[in-house]
Amino acid sequence: MIDLYFAATPNGWKATIALEELGLPYVVRPVNIGAGEQFAADFLAIAPNNRIPAIVDHDPADGGGPLSVFESGAILLYLAQKAGRLMPRDVRGRTAVTEWVMWQMGGLGPMLGQNGHFRLYAPDRIPYAMDRYAKEADRLYGVLDRQLARTGAHVAGADYSIADIACFPWIITHKAQGIDMTRFPHVARWFATVRARPAVAAGTAVGRMSRPEEISDEAKRVMMGIERP
Structure with a gap:
């Protein structure tokens, strides 16, 4: 059994999608990030970066005690290895999937997160920041669109993999990000297929x-790390 420390965010959904795809049994342990539960000592012992998701595997492959994993990309890699699925066995396929998981972790997620922050949550509208991250979001959609034009079916090649799972939840946010999906037809096709x-x-x-449909100002400040409960 796997304990999943979770909130309903793109990164949280990476873990739930992977667990559902792999058929691994799990229990959701909700973390109220608006109330600051991610700063609790027991959660920090599992996820020292005070971010969801995190997992605790009570049946790791080495037969030892419970094993905790934090960072959504590391969780995807761990679960794919545990189940022996959603990651190619050949060196070239495995490398391609790892590259695109890292691309999502280092680029797509953080930059869309910043774009969404300055569009939707920042207390002050800062034109420079809004323009910078809107352009970067647009650039990254272009990168993904060109990749999907080349591979056809899925992000890292012909087969569905954790690279698709890493990217998909962030593309769910395209409307909030101000992205016109008609400009990225390969992303739109892939998105519909995965969905x-x-x-x-x-x-x-x-x-x-x-x-929640509406996030309070206090919850926003806690989630953004401006204040601690």
Whole structure:
């Protein structure tokens, strides 16, 4: 059994989609990031960067005690290795999938996060920041569109993999990001294909009912690290 420390965010949904796709049994341990539960000592012992998701595997492959993993990309790699699926076995395929997971972790996620922050959450509208991150979001969509034009079916090649799972939840946010998907037809095609997968629907359904429609100013300050509860 795997304990999943989770909030309904793009990074959280990476973990739930992977767990659903791989058929691994898990229990959701909600973390209220608006109330600052990510700063609690027991959570920091699992996730020292005070970010969700994190997992604790009570049945690791080495037969030892419970094993904790933090950072969503590391969780995807760990789960794929544990299940022996969603990661190619050949060196070239494995390298390609790892590259695109790292691209998402280092580029797509952080830059879309900044774009969303300055568009939706920042207390002051800062034109320079808004323009900078809007352009970077647009550039990254272009990178992904060209990659999908080359590979056809999926982000890292012909087969569905954790690279697709890493990217998909962030593309869910395209409307909030101000992205016109008609400009990125290969991304739009891929997005529709991945969204139609039953495990993806199940994974992204986790936590939606508890996700608030409006986030209070206090919760925003806690989530942005401006203040601690």
